[in-house]
Amino acid sequence: MELEARYKEGIIKFTLIRRKRKTLCIKIDECGKVTIISPLKTSKEYIIKTVEKKATWIVNKQKYIREISSKLIKRDVVEGGSFMYLGNEYPLNIIFDEKLNNITVTFEEKRILVKTYTMDKEKIKLSLEKWYKEKTLELATKIIIRYEKNFDDKVGNIKAKEQKRRWASCTGKNDILFNWRCSMARIDVLEYIVVHEMCHFEFRNHSKDFWNRVGEIMPDYKEKHNWLRENGMNLYL
Helix, strand or coil: CEEEEEECCEEEEEEEEEECCCCCEEEECCCCCEEEEEECCCCHHHHHHHHHHCHHHHHHHHHHHHHHHHCCCCCCCCCCCEEEECCEEEEEEEEECCCCCCCEEEEECCEEEEEECCCCHHHHHHHHHHHHHHHHHHHHHHHHHHHHHHCCCCCCCEEEECCCCCCEEECCCCCEEEEHHHHHCCHHHHHHHHHHHHHCCCCCCCCHHHHHHHHHHCCCHHHHHHHHHHHHHHCCC
16 A cells, blocks of 8 residues: 655655554665554554654665665676675786686676676576685685684584575574675674574574673674675675
8 A cells, every 4th residue: 555644844644554553663775765563553643654754764774775775886797897805996807718608607806707608697606606705705714713712602513505685694593694795895894693693592583781791802893793784785786
């Protein structure tokens, strides 16, 4: 259901979705679209008033999304295309050889080198994703070993997988699931991601105690957290 709420001299358009839940939730996607998820019996009048009360926050969030989107770097799997690795942009160098049996990806001489038997972009993208996944696991493993002395609990298994809205997550068994794109970030930012998840061994939330613990281990974590917020949208294929 499409509805509107007034804000100063303008309006805020939003989509209303009703579900079996107890509270009302406001979501704003990467395009700035507003969605309200409400309990089944909440009145439209109450929902509209709630949006009007939150209007300043919503409009500021949409403005922030527009600013971030304007900084989005367009990427294409072509010779000379630009891709991130460890916080820097590097050119893509594609070498075609029909005699090859598979696609290999390496990082050499400040370039991401792809040797391929096909120019199919989707197949090359899959190989790039596999390479980033391998680098993320390799780097994260080394960082975990370096920081595990700070924790009583040990890391279980680690995996790199597709995670659209998280850089990493921690399970109840202390397994850490990394977004495969993590190796696109600066190495110190990846360290922050690791420390963040390991601190969840002690605090399964984002309470003040949790952030204090992160700060004990990594006093400048806020700079790294902010780097992810500002640059995260460009860590993609």
